[in-house]
Amino acid sequence: MRSPDAEAPVSAGAGRARLVGTLAWLVGLSLGAGLVATQNLGDLTAAIAVAGWSIALVGLAHLGTLLADTLGWRALLAGPQRPPLESMVVKRWIGASINGLLPVAQIGGEFVRARLLARAGVAGPIAGASVVVDLTAGLVTQVAFMVLGLVLYLGQRQAGAGWLLHLAGALAPFCALLIGFGFAQRRGLFLRLARFLERATRGRTWQGLVGSAAALDREIVARYDDRPRLSLCASWRFLGWLWGSVEIWLAFWLLGHPIGPVEAVVLESLGQALRSAGFALPGGLGAQEGGIVAGALVLGIAPDLALAVALIKRARELAYGVPGLVAWSLTGLASRRA
DSSP: OOOHHHHHHHHHHHHHHHHHHHHHHHHHHHHHHHHHHTSOHHHHHHHHHHHGGGGHHHHHHHHHHHHHHHHHHHTTOOGGGOOOHHHHHHHHHHHHHHHHHSSSTTTHHHHHHHHHHHHTTOOHHHHHHHHHHHHHHHHHHHHHHHHHHHHHHHHHTTOOHHHHHHHHHHHHHHHHHHHHHHHHHHTTHHHHHHHHHHHHTTTSSSTTHHHHHHHHHHHHHHHHHOHHHHHHHHHHHHHHHHHHHHHHHHHHHHTTOOOOHHHHHHHHHHHHHHHHHTTTSGGGTTHHHHHHHHHHHHHTOOHHHHHHHHHHHHHHHHHHHHHHHHHHHHHTOGGGTO
8 A cells, every 4th residue: 555655746746737737728718718809709600600500511521630640640550460440540539639628738648549559459569659650740740731831821922032941940940859859769769768767766666667668669660660651651640731721621611701722721730830839738729729810810811700710620629529538538548547
């Protein structure tokens, strides 16, 4: 049995985590409420009322993103270590629901889907490596998608080479960080981290972890070395980002104000960029909506209409996320905070 002294730090840590989570929710809700308050509420509700129940089509369209992201993840697994597609779609859905609705810095769902994959019979190091490499591929392709959106916007505005140079300068540090993260993974990042922790704790806490970390390290490197599978993963992940633009386009069309594919890509890329920047907020609450509204302003689209689209996307996320959290609780992992 644990002593009260041992349980006290755990309870204090859990209390701080709950406090941080509550604050993150409050900040996100405040940002969202602030955006709504700046618009004409009557125009906002009238715009959404135009679409009516056909808004559900946006939810159906999101299945394309979910499928593309799952296929990208599944591409990193081979042979007997590759579960059925429908099984991996459920795991991806649960992970995305956790990232979208809980204050887990938008990465807690990645740990859960690795655990779910391991429970499905995939070796732990392989399950963990597939999630790590898939997450990295998602970040890299998101940058590519952001670049595409900005280039399309600048091209539409016939911006000169100076704008492209500014764009390259702004993105260079972030790209360098991503390249460095990928390089560190290939050079044994997780193995070195485990060995450092073992030395720091004199082996008491981390006894046996180096072996697992070494296996994880080998599997990560193996997936980076398998260029065909890595390229297929990245292609599917990029398609997943691009398909999000279809949701934007469809939402505007349902509201009776159709836009072009270029505008849809620009709005989606800005929304996802600010959502990632607001990673500490549950699901980027308030940040994603702000990105879409900001993009609408520079494109000359009415901000109340853009906010209506952003709220439709948020409603779709709730419609997917709440059942996803219920499904997670049924796995038994939620009670153990896996």
